[in-house]
Amino acid sequence: MEKKENMEKTRAYKKVMEQNKKINRVNLVVLAAGLILTFLNIKVFGIDVGYYLLWTGVFVFFVTAISGISASWSARRPR
Numbered sequence: 684m685e686k687k688e689n690m691e692k693t694r695a696y697k698k699v700m701e702q703n704k705k706i707n708r709v710n711l712v713v714l715a716a717g718l719i720l721t722f723l724n725i726k727v728f729g730i731d732v733g734y735y736l737l738w739t740g741v742f743v744f745f746v747t748a749i750s751g752i753s754a755s756w757s758a759r760r761p762r
Contacts, residue, residue, distance in 0.1 A: 692757070699754035703747045710747070714740035 713736055720733025 696754045696757075700751060703751050706743065706747050710740050710743045713743070 717733045717736030717740055721731070721737060722733075725733065
């Protein structure tokens with residue numbers, strides 16, 4: 684019974700980490716676009732879009748990091 688529970692925890696952990704990996708790939712593109720737009724000082728309708736893309740990317744990075752840490756803790760926590 685314990686082995687089955689450990690396998691389920693491991694499977695859930697791997698699923699979360701795979702999902703985070705996909706999100707981080709997209710997030711890297713968002714951060715790169717934000718850096719380029721900020722560096723070139725490009726504004727859309729007078730709004731510095733690069734600045735907002737950078738902060739969005741940082742926020743998503745922290746959310747995925749916390750998600751990975753949470754998944755790691757729940758996989759190791761004894762029941």
